[in-house]
Amino acid sequence: MSEDFYCDEVLSGRTPVRKVLETDNVLAYHHTRPYYPVHIVAIPKKHIPSLLTLEPSDHALLIELMDVIKKVAEQVLAEHGGCRVLTNLGEYQDSKHLHFHIVYGKPLR
Template identity: 45%
Template sequence: MYAGTDFYCDVAIPRTQKLDVVHESHEVLAFHHTRPHWRHHVVVVPKRHIGSFTTITQDDEVVARELFEVVLRVAREVEEEYGEAAVLTNLGRYQDSKHLHVHVHAGPKRDA
């Protein structure tokens, strides 16, 4: 069980071969969540560290643009396949991993 504060920088991004990857480019990674909270659950992250949605700066424009293009594409695909999709990012105490990440999910919530 991971006990750090940035799962994406520490585990996911350096070990993409262990993930079910949906999209990978130089800047952005999207993969099926390793511990999904919903029946269909994809996470989209920038590959370089950005703390959260509210810490994006002008210097992050290219990465943020690509991140949201990937979120849009994944959300469309999930909506088309399952008839629904939700897009979620967390901030502050709601954010378990202190790295910008966007959840795209559909279906019922899984039991904990």
């Protein structure tokens, strides 16, 4: 896997995705290799390596990202009755681009 799948593949258009919600600065889409029955990823379009590298200048973007995550989570909750919102750090973070998973159900594998 590339160091930044989201910039290199998704945002570049090399890997097509099924969009759930998109703004000027944020994209939420169905995971390309889902680990859960419902598995949506939300990413900022600006490269930010992780939650820990956010800068004060990123605050407006973070609010927009959280707003998209909230809307997607509301959709999943309404349809399935629950969901989880997750982010990974360090060795758990495969792609070094800030991203959140909105998931429902038990792991598929």
